[in-house]
Amino acid sequence: MALQVSDLRVHYRTVRGDVRALDGVTFALADGEITGLAGESGSGKTTLGKSLVRLDGRMRHVGGRVELDGRELPIGDSARMDRFRFHEVSVIPQYAMSALNPTRRIGTMVRELLRSRGIGHRAVRPELERRLRLVGLAPEVLDRYPIELSGGMKQRVVMVLSTLLDPALLVADEVTSALDVSTQRAVAEALVEFRDRGYVRSMIVVTHDLSLVYQIADSIMVMYGGRLAEKAPADALVTAPRHPYTRRLLAALPEPGVRHEDKRLAGIPGGPPELLDPPAGCRFRARCPLADDRCAEQPPFTEVAPAHFVACWKAG
Amino acid sequence: MLELDSVSKVFPRGAFGRSGVTAVRDVSFAVRPGEVVSLIGESGSGKSTIGRMVLRLASVTRGRITFDGADIAGLTRTRQLREYHRRVQGVFQDPFSSCNPVFPADRVLDAVRRGYFPDVGAAEWRDRVDAALEVVRLDPAQVRGRYPHQLSGGQLQRLLIARALLLDIRLLVADEVISMLDASTRIDVLNLLADLRARGLGILFVTHDLALGNYVSDTTVILRRGRVVETGATATVFADPLHPYTRRLLASVPRLRRRWSDLPDEPAGARPCPYHERYPRGAAAGPPLLAVADDHHVGCFADDGKPC
Numbered sequence: 001m002a003l004q005v006s007d008l009r010v011h012y013r014t015v016r017g018d019v020r021a022l023d024g025v026t027f028a029l030a031d032g033e034i035t036g037l038a039g040e041s042g043s044g045k046t047t048l049g050k051s052l053v054r055l056d057g058r059m060r061h062v063g064g065r066v067e068l069d070g071r072e073l074p075i076g077d078s079a080r081m082d083r084f085r086f087h088e089v090s091v092i093p094q095y096a097m098s099a100l101n102p103t104r105r106i107g108t109m110v111r112e113l114l115r116s117r118g119i120g121h122r123a124v125r126p127e128l129e130r131r132l133r134l135v136g137l138a139p140e141v142l143d144r145y146p147i148e149l150s151g152g153m154k155q156r157v158v159m160v161l162s163t164l165l166d167p168a169l170l171v172a173d174e175v176t177s178a179l180d181v182s183t184q185r186a187v188a189e190a191l192v193e194f195r196d197r198g199y200v201r202s203m204i205v206v207t208h209d210l211s212l213v214y215q216i217a218d219s220i221m222v223m224y225g226g227r228l229a230e231k232a233p234a235d236a237l238v239t240a241p242r243h244p245y246t247r248r249l250l251a252a253l254p255e256p257g258v259r260h261e262d263k264r265l266a267g268i269p270g271g272p273p274e275l276l277d278p279p280a281g282c283r284f285r286a287r288c289p290l291a292d293d294r295c296a297e298q299p300p301f302t303e304v305a306p307a308h309f310v311a312c313w314k315a316g
Numbered sequence: 317m318l319e320l321d322s323v324s325k326v327f328p329r330g331a332f333g334r335s336g337v338t339a340v341r342d343v344s345f346a347v348r349p350g351e352v353v354s355l356i357g358e359s360g361s362g363k364s365t366i367g368r369m370v371l372r373l374a375s376v377t378r379g380r381i382t383f384d385g386a387d388i389a390g391l392t393r394t395r396q397l398r399e400y401h402r403r404v405q406g407v408f409q410d411p412f413s414s415c416n417p418v419f420p421a422d423r424v425l426d427a428v429r430r431g432y433f434p435d436v437g438a439a440e441w442r443d444r445v446d447a448a449l450e451v452v453r454l455d456p457a458q459v460r461g462r463y464p465h466q467l468s469g470g471q472l473q474r475l476l477i478a479r480a481l482l483l484d485i486r487l488l489v490a491d492e493v494i495s496m497l498d499a500s501t502r503i504d505v506l507n508l509l510a511d512l513r514a515r516g517l518g519i520l521f522v523t524h525d526l527a528l529g530n531y532v533s534d535t536t537v538i539l540r541r542g543r544v545v546e547t548g549a550t551a552t553v554f555a556d557p558l559h560p561y562t563r564r565l566l567a568s569v570p571r572l573r574r575r576w577s578d579l580p581d582e583p584a585g586a587r588p589c590p591y592h593e594r595y596p597r598g599a600a601a602g603p604p605l606l607a608v609a610d611d612h613h614v615g616c617f618a619d620d621g622k623p624c
Binding site: 040041151180181182184185188189208209210211212214215238239248249250252253254255256257258259260264265266267268271 | 358359468470498499500501502503504506507510524526527528530531532550551554564565566568569570571572573575576577
């Protein structure tokens with residue numbers, strides 16, 4: 001088991017109180033597994049991805065543990081996490097394309113990054129060039145400024161950089177959402193290629209786009225209101241979803257070929273719960289067509305079929 | 317109702333604008349009452365520029381855009397333009413940046429009254445607002461006096477559509493109206509567009525997402541680098557895409573229950589571009605579009621010698 005996350009709780013401090021963005025998340029990730037982490041805005045998916053690599057200033061580790069290859073990650077302690085970052089756990093942040101310093105040549109930035117981590121630039125340069133070529137970039141991009149590259153090219157540069165030291169875990173947050181469909185496909189397929197070549201052992205692909213993540217993921221996790229609603233092998237999640245939220249979400253997605261006249265799709269009425277003071281019990285209860293009194297009690301995240309976990313009383 | 321006839325847009329570039337960038341080139345299509353036309357393209361295809369020209373937010377460099385037969389470039393007086401905007405309105409991608417965050421969101425509705433209906437009394441105006449909100453399925457109590465951050469993206473987007481409906485509009489330009497919305501609410505906005513179409517409104521639906529375009533539209537126009545690559549009845553274009561670019565685009569769209577790896581890669585040149593077969597020298601040589609069937613046209617974006 002590469003990654004084991006147990007009852008992880010991360011809150012945001014605000015003047016009005018704690019926002020429970022992650023409120024008890026438990027899952028495991030196998031060696032070589034690519035899992036998609038899907039959810040709507042405010043579901044906590046980005047917070048979960050960030051928590052495994054770097055908590056930002058407003059985030060507070062309230063409870064739970066994260067283990068990577070049997071060692072606990074000190075996620076609440078930024079200084080101690082430094083040993084793991086980039087070497088063991090790495091992230092391609094949301095808006096990675098704008099994360100590049102516009103006044104520096106890309107090669108200069110890479111040298112500075114490596115130096116700050118105590119790694120000799122010379123030693124990794126051949127591997128860096130090899131991997132740039134692998135994603136279809138000429139090593140000459142290192143002499144260019146970020147503004148000279150397209151969005152897809154920048155995204156691939158960041159991807160190569162983040163994985164240069166062969167981390168055990170990569171968190172890729174919305175890496176394809178700002179790209180055109182054809183570029184999107186190339187970047188998504190490069191992620192799989194990196195896993196297949198062992199540049200990254202396991203991967204969490206954070207996205208709002210279920211159809212995109214279905215293309216590349218072995219398993220998919222669906223998040224709702226700071227908790228996991230469902231985790232299952234990708235095909236099982238898409239063809240036989242168990243959680244009412246997953247079902248309604250999938251039913252709301254127009255696919256090419258579905259036309260309004262033939263089949264009118266329906267959204268999910270209502271909105272996500274307030275995480276500042278979330279209601280007790282199942283977080284989806286207020287919008288769920290199946291909800292009854294029992295749902296006032298929080299359903300456990302249990303395995304209902306091999307590798308298929310659901311947090312719903314009705315899913316048994 | 318709305319007609320574009322060989323419309324081009326050149327943005328000046330360089331010192332004194334001596335060189336230009338052609339963002340839109342020889343684009344022609346029409347929007348009829350009760351019709352949804354999807355304008356689909358990747359970034360830089362010129363789709364938003366076309367929407368902006370229709371709304372008179374950008375000028376037309378060459379060609380004509382007519383609304384009910386009158387060239388909209390001729391609407392130069394403030395009063396004429398105001399009349400035009402009573403009929404033609406736009407809704408854009410980010411609903412939050414369409415509203416001033418320090419005022420309640422429904423202030424955009426009052427602005428319509430101040431600008432267009434100063435003579436309507438308060439009580440009647442309230443009724444009209446309620447009626448418009450009902451069409452977009454918003455509860456007036458839910459939105460009155462609320463600030464933009466208190467509403468969801470989908471609610472705010474529907475409020476902005478209600479704003480357009482307060483005017484007696486006949487054409488709505490919807491530019492990426494759902495790309496910022498969550499999956500569980502975006503379908504409501506799409507269904508709303510379909511309902512408005514049923515009421516006889518013409519809609520120009522600008523999007524980069526082929527699946528969404530297919531769900532709601534009657535006619536599809538696929539753009540690439542400012543040119544129309546393929547156009548026709550939506551069902552035809554999606555069932556039988558003829559231009560290699562359209563086929564590549566459709567194959568790259570991620571779908572549920574069908575992986576990219578399940579599709580055999582189409583070998584390059586397996587099905588050549590019908591436009592090039594007829595006009596071997598490409599877009600520089602022939603007319604903008606080649607009719608392959610009654611309601612199915614193919615164009616080309618490649619200049620001399622380049623493959624498409």
